[in-house]
Amino acid sequence: MEKINESDIEWTEYDPDPDDVAFRRKQLSSHTDGGELGCSLYELPSGMRSWPYHYHTANEEALYVLAGEGLLVASDGEKPLAAGDFVAFPADERGGHRIINDSDEPLRYLLLSTMNEPDITIYPEMEKFGVYVGSPPGRREERSFEGYYDSNAETEYWNE
Numbered sequence: 001m002e003k004i005n006e007s008d009i010e011w012t013e014y015d016p017d018p019d020d021v022a023f024r025r026k027q028l029s030s031h032t033d034g035g036e037l038g039c040s041l042y043e044l045p046s047g048m049r050s051w052p053y054h055y056h057t058a059n060e061e062a063l064y065v066l067a068g069e070g071l072l073v074a075s076d077g078e079k080p081l082a083a084g085d086f087v088a089f090p091a092d093e094r095g096g097h098r099i100i101n102d103s104d105e106p107l108r109y110l111l112l113s114t115m116n117e118p119d120i121t122i123y124p125e126m127e128k129f130g131v132y133v134g135s136p137p138g139r140r141e142e143r144s145f146e147g148y149y150d151s152n153a154e155t156e157y158w159n160e
Contacts, residue, residue: 004031006041022048029115038113038136044070044101052126053098058119059136061089061111063099068107071100081107096124113137127151 009031011024026041044050053073063072063086070081075096079087089095091114101107117136122129129151130137134144 002032004028011043018049020047020049021052023050036115038111038115040111041066042099042107042109042111044068044099044107044109046101046104046106048101050099052123053096054121054123055089055093055096056091056113056119056121056137058091058116059114060091061095061097061113063087063089063097064110064112066108066110068101068105069103070107071102073098073100081109093122096122122151124151 006026006028009026009028011026013022013024015022022045024043027038028041029037029039042050055075063081065081065083065085067083069083072079072081072087074087075094081087081099087097089097099107099109113136115136118131118133119137120129120131121137127150128148130146130148132143132146134142134146
């Protein structure tokens with residue numbers, strides 16, 4: 001059994017195009033023997049947002065707040081977050097979520113996930129979905145198939 005201390009892992013910085021999305025992540029479970037459970041440490045700076053609002057169809061996730069305060073945007077509304085809070089996200093529409101740091105201090109939390117594949121991740125606000133085959137969303141191994149697609153696109157089953 002492997003043990004890792006988070007201080008031994010370098011942060012991965014995420015700063016995509018949207019001005020209000022930026023965070024740091026340490027993929028803790030990737031440094032251990034576990035293959036069925038994902039766990040990442042996140043740090044979300046003041047005024048920033050995490051991944052876009054989404055839910056998974058094959059993977060449950062859970063959030064545990066370590067330090068700071070923020071806002072959870074969930075399928076049933078917005079809820080304040082504070083150190084000690086725990087939330088589970090089922091693998092369906094009820095598990096929709098996004099984390100926002102609306103405080104003046106960094107927000108630190110653990111995000112845990114089952115690691116099932118294939119998985120389809122739905123992004124309702126973006127009208128997109130992602131498909132992951134060969135490696136679950138939380139991992140970065142080579143996948144046999146992955147992509148992001150327009151939820152509103154229509155195509156015929158048979159070419160006529």
